[in-house]
Amino acid sequence: MILEQKKKAFEFIDFHKNEMLALWEELVNTESGARDKESVDNLAVKLKNIIENIGMNTKIVEYKNAGNSIVAEFGTDRRKKGIVFSGHMDTVFKKDTAKNNPFRIENGKAYGPGVLDMKGGIVIALYAIKALNSVGYNERPIKLIISGDEETGHSNNPAGAELFINEAKGFTAAFNFETGFTDNGIIVGRKGVAQYTLEVEGVSAHAGNAPEKGRSAIEEIAHKVLDIQNLTNWEEGINFNAGTIQGGTVSNAIPDYAKVEIDVRYTKVSKKAEITKSLEEIAAKTYVEGTKTKLTVKNFMYPMETTDGVMNLFELAKNTSIEIGFGEVYPKTTGGGSDASNTVIAGVPTICAVGVKGEWNHTSREYAEVESLFERTKFVIACVMNLKDDLV
Structure with a gap:
C-alpha cells in the first residue's frame, strides 16, 4: 500500500513540475526582505491564500516589530502524532533587489534573491503536502510554520522563536526546509x-x-x-x-x-x-x-543540538534516500543558525536543510539546482510515509 502511495505521489510531482517552477518564480520575485516588514507581511497574505487552497486551516501570526509568520495545519483528528514542516519566507536582500536580479533558469540552475534561502524550500513543503493529499495520506497531522523574521534571528521579536517551540510540542518529527547542500549533507546540528x-x-x-x-x-x-x-x-x-x-x-x-x-x-x-x-x-x-x-x-x-532523536530521524532519512534511489545522505553540522533549533528544544526530533540544493546564499550569486526542487520534494514525501513513532 505504502509503495503504491509513494509511486503515485511521485507521479503527482512529475506532473506538476511546471506549476512548481511557476510558484518558485513568483515567490522569488516577490520582495520579502527581513527588515522590510511591509513586504514580508504582503508575502504572508499571498502564502496564506495559497496554503488555504491546499485545504489547510491557516492563520497569520502578527507582530509589531517584525515580519508576520504563518501557522497552518490539517488532519488534527488523525490518530498518530503529527509532523512539522518549518522554514521562513524572509530574505536578507534589500528592497527592489528582485528587479535587478529576477528569477531565471540558466544551465539547470535557478537564480534570484532567496531562490535558495529559502523560497525553494517553501515550494517543496507545499507540494509535498499537496502530493500527500493527492494519494489520500491520512496517518498523521501536518503542521506548517513559516517565519517572517528568521534572517534577523528574531532579534526584535523573541516571540518569533517561541512560536516554533510552542507549536511543535508533542509532534513526532520536524523537517526544516532551509538551504540544502550540494554534497548531500543533511543538517543534524547547528551552533x-x-x-x-x-x-x-x-x-x-x-x-x-x-x-x-x-x-x-x-x-x-x-x-x-x-x-x-x-x-x-x-x-x-x-x-x-x-x-x-x-x-x-x-x-x-x-x-x-x-x-x-x-x-x-x-x-x-x-x-x-x-x-x-x-x-x-x-x-x-x-x-x-x-x-x-x-x-x-x-x-x-539557540543552537540545534544533536540529540538521539535527531540522529534516529536522520537514519530514517538516510535509509529513505537510498531506498528511492537518491543516494546516501550524510549527517552534517554547521555554524549558521535556523529555527530547527527551536523544534529540537520543543523535544521534537528534527532534520534541517532539506530544501533545494545550491550555493552562495545571501549573495547576488545565490543559485539552486532546479532538479533538486523535485528530488527533495519526493525525498520528504517518502520520509513522511516511512516515519515511525519510536524516534525518541
Missing part, C-alpha cells in the same frame, strides 16, 4: 548565535596639552577585547569574536567613547547564561580608572 555590544565611556582631553586629564575608552576596550577573545573554548564548542570596533575622533584627542560588537557561537542551549555572565564579568572590570562600560544583548539564537 547557536549570541550577539552583544560592549560600549566604553571615557573622558576626552587634548593629547598634547592635557593627556593626564583624559581617560581613554580605546585603551579600556583594548584590554577587554583580549579578555573576550580568551573566552573561546574550542573543546566545549564556544567561540567568541570581537568582530567590529569603533572609537575616537581624531588622533590628537584622548577618546571618550569606544564600542565593540561581539559574536558568539555555541553548541549547547545550557551555555546561554554562562556566556552572558562571562561577558558581564568583563564589562564589570576596570582597567583605566574613570571609564564606564555597558554591555547590551542584541540577539540570541
Whole structure:
C-alpha cells in the first residue's frame, strides 16, 4: 500500500513540475526582505491564500516589530502524532533587489534573491503536502510554520522563536526546509548565535596639552577585547569574536567613547547564561580608572543540538534516500543558525536543510539546482510515509 502511495505521489510531482517552477518564480520575485516588514507581511497574505487552497486551516501570526509568520495545519483528528514542516519566507536582500536580479533558469540552475534561502524550500513543503493529499495520506497531522523574521534571528521579536517551540510540542518529527547542500549533507546540528555590544565611556582631553586629564575608552576596550577573545573554548564548542570596533575622533584627542560588537557561537542551549555572565564579568572590570562600560544583548539564537532523536530521524532519512534511489545522505553540522533549533528544544526530533540544493546564499550569486526542487520534494514525501513513532 505504502509503495503504491509513494509511486503515485511521485507521479503527482512529475506532473506538476511546471506549476512548481511557476510558484518558485513568483515567490522569488516577490520582495520579502527581513527588515522590510511591509513586504514580508504582503508575502504572508499571498502564502496564506495559497496554503488555504491546499485545504489547510491557516492563520497569520502578527507582530509589531517584525515580519508576520504563518501557522497552518490539517488532519488534527488523525490518530498518530503529527509532523512539522518549518522554514521562513524572509530574505536578507534589500528592497527592489528582485528587479535587478529576477528569477531565471540558466544551465539547470535557478537564480534570484532567496531562490535558495529559502523560497525553494517553501515550494517543496507545499507540494509535498499537496502530493500527500493527492494519494489520500491520512496517518498523521501536518503542521506548517513559516517565519517572517528568521534572517534577523528574531532579534526584535523573541516571540518569533517561541512560536516554533510552542507549536511543535508533542509532534513526532520536524523537517526544516532551509538551504540544502550540494554534497548531500543533511543538517543534524547547528551552533547557536549570541550577539552583544560592549560600549566604553571615557573622558576626552587634548593629547598634547592635557593627556593626564583624559581617560581613554580605546585603551579600556583594548584590554577587554583580549579578555573576550580568551573566552573561546574550542573543546566545549564556544567561540567568541570581537568582530567590529569603533572609537575616537581624531588622533590628537584622548577618546571618550569606544564600542565593540561581539559574536558568539555555541553548541549547547545550557551555555546561554554562562556566556552572558562571562561577558558581564568583563564589562564589570576596570582597567583605566574613570571609564564606564555597558554591555547590551542584541540577539540570541539557540543552537540545534544533536540529540538521539535527531540522529534516529536522520537514519530514517538516510535509509529513505537510498531506498528511492537518491543516494546516501550524510549527517552534517554547521555554524549558521535556523529555527530547527527551536523544534529540537520543543523535544521534537528534527532534520534541517532539506530544501533545494545550491550555493552562495545571501549573495547576488545565490543559485539552486532546479532538479533538486523535485528530488527533495519526493525525498520528504517518502520520509513522511516511512516515519515511525519510536524516534525518541
